[in-house]
Amino acid sequence: MNLLFVCSRNQWRSPTAEAIFRNHPVHEARSAGTEPSARIRISARLLTWADLVFVMEKRHKQRLTQRFPDEMAGKSVIVLDIPDEYGFMDEELIDSIKTAVAPYL
Template sequence: MTNALFLCGKARMRSPTAADIAARWPGIATDFAGLSHDADEKLSAEQIDWADVIFVMETRQAKRLKSQFPAALRDKRVVVLNIPDNFSYMQPELVDLLTPKLRAVLIG
């Protein structure tokens, strides 16, 4: 089982969409959270510890993640997906952008 954690700003659109896409694939467990102070689901150190791979939507989120949790990320793989914040939850265009990127990392 691969534990995949998906992060975005507020955990409202992109990260829940990515988690729901990947959760459909066998052998993948998912969770999601946000890095903003007003995120619906705020990231915890326990989630980072649980994750085998961590996906962020933007480079600036990777930097923020590393500044907030430097010790917890020591042996973690962080993947930047380069997905802009202009989609709604499960919007078809968002699903179309995410699916091949997630498949390449999680399934190979």
């Protein structure tokens, strides 16, 4: 299953999630951001690739739905409710991501 993790700037939260699941034996993971300044910007191609989309906040889901209505139609999007208050690979962030994602895998 292809997992896509989305946050705003693709600097801390979504790259951490991608790193956690990068070497998973069953799933493939990628990450992107919704902002123009994102390290890797969200695209229609990434959304088409993804089987499951995990967003860090409700506003990320809203942005995806507005910008990519065709690609988002029927797409499973899970809001993780993880605030932007962590650094890359922060232990608490890792625990939060693993706990929030586990029920869907």
